[in-house]
Amino acid sequence: xxxxxxxxxxxxxxxxxxxxxxxxxxxxxxxxxxxxxxxxxxxxxxxxxxxxxxxxxxxxxxxxxxxxxxxxxxxxxxxxxxxxxxxxxxxxxxxxxxxxxxxxxxxxxxxxxxxxxxxxxxxxxxxxxxxxxxxxxxxxxxxxxxxxxxxxxxxxxxxxxxxxxxxxxxxxxxxxxxxxxxxxxxxxxxxxxxxxxxxxxxxxxxxxxxxxxxxxxxxxxxxxxxxxxxxxxxxxxxxxxxxxxxxxxxxxxxxxxxxxxxxxxxxxxxxxxxxxxxxxxxxxxxxxxxxxxxxxxxxxxxxxxxxxxxxxxxxxxxxxx
Numbered sequence: 001x002x003x004x005x006x007x008x009x010x011x012x013x014x015x016x017x018x019x020x021x022x023x024x025x026x027x028x029x030x031x032x033x034x035x036x037x038x039x040x041x042x043x044x045x046x047x048x049x050x051x052x053x054x055x056x057x058x059x060x061x062x063x064x065x066x067x068x069x070x071x072x073x074x075x076x077x078x079x080x081x082x083x084x085x086x087x088x089x090x091x092x093x094x095x096x097x098x099x100x101x102x103x104x105x106x107x108x109x110x111x112x113x114x115x116x117x118x119x120x121x122x123x124x125x126x127x128x129x130x131x132x133x134x135x136x137x138x139x140x141x142x143x144x145x146x147x148x149x150x151x152x153x154x155x156x157x158x159x160x161x162x163x164x165x166x167x168x169x170x171x172x173x174x175x176x177x178x179x180x181x182x183x184x185x186x187x188x189x190x191x192x193x194x195x196x197x198x199x200x201x202x203x204x205x206x207x208x209x210x211x212x213x214x215x216x217x218x219x220x221x222x223x224x225x226x227x228x229x230x231x232x233x234x235x236x237x238x239x240x241x242x243x244x245x246x247x248x249x250x251x252x253x254x255x256x257x258x259x260x261x262x263x264x265x266x267x268x269x270x271x272x273x274x275x276x277x278x279x280x281x282x283x284x285x286x287x288x289x290x291x292x293x294x295x296x297x298x299x300x301x302x303x304x305x306x307x308x309x310x311x312x313x314x315x316x317x318x319x320x321x
Contacts, residue, residue, distance in 0.1 A: 005145045013279070015293070017061060017284075018289055019285050021286065032255065041085055047093050065094070066107070070130075070133060088137070106144065108148075123155070142167070154175070154186050158197065177190065177219060178245065204231070206234070210248065214240070217233060264291045268296055268299035
């Protein structure tokens with residue numbers, strides 16, 4: 001039996017995959033705006049190819065393409081009736097590709113846009129949305145563990161932990177911070193979020209999306225100092241600033257992001273710094289492609305395929321290095 005996520009993390013850092021939605025949008029399979037994952041059932045071969053690119057780059061986890069695959073969100077593009085099919089198919093596609101290597105499959109859930117702390121009834125509705133995705137993905141797999149991501153409300157993140165823990169699988173949950181002073185929408189610091197999520201039973205806590213490595217790594221390190229358990233970081237591969245740490249708030253989003261994309265070396269430097277800082281799950285998010293993941297893997301000693309120095313025997317450069 002393959003080692004699970006917690007066993008792997010106990011042995012050292014685990015390398016995550018990269019971004020799916022924006023990359024598949026660039027390839028013409030996802031509509032910018034709603035960013036919903038109908039590609040899962042309309043073009044599963046395209047999704048499998050991106051999974052395979054991350055696997056070949058050395059990713060040890062493949063996340064299901066189920067970000068925004070909840071009933072409310074899919075209903076905005078007329079796909080409310082496809083919730084079950086999308087969630088189940090996403091697990092099957094990820095599992096098929098993961099079986100080509102030694103990668104785990106993480107069932108992915110995200111913010112729902114249905115959580116409203118001023119409306120107590122919204123919590124039960126969010127529970128229902130989460131339960132449906134969890135049930136669908138479990139029926140099709142199950143995944144090896146769960147990742148709940150991109151939560152701005154700590155309350156919604158806690159609801160995800162509650163529902164995911166009930167399945168008996170390991171749970172990873174990550175917050176997102178869009179303001180220069182990192183706080184949840186309720187006002188919790190990253191350290192507060194890490195402690196409360198860990199206390200609620202999350203096996204891995206952390207931060208993902210919105211921020212580039214320069215802005216996100218300090219947040220992850222604050223979380224690292226607050227808890228004894230495993231901590232994750234998954235920044236975007238775009239350049240952000242202290243004044244504007246959220247890449248989606250720039251005028252470049254979503255169609256002019258190319259000039260903001262970080263180099264593979266910059267992402268490698270982030271991965272190395274994350275490892276040195278004690279971050280356990282070293283991943284990446286929007287804008288991160290296989291070249292970034294591969295460079296990150298090499299930086300932390302996880303080169304997927306042996307590479308060797310090459311020199312032309314003809315006495316001419318012939319490209320070389």
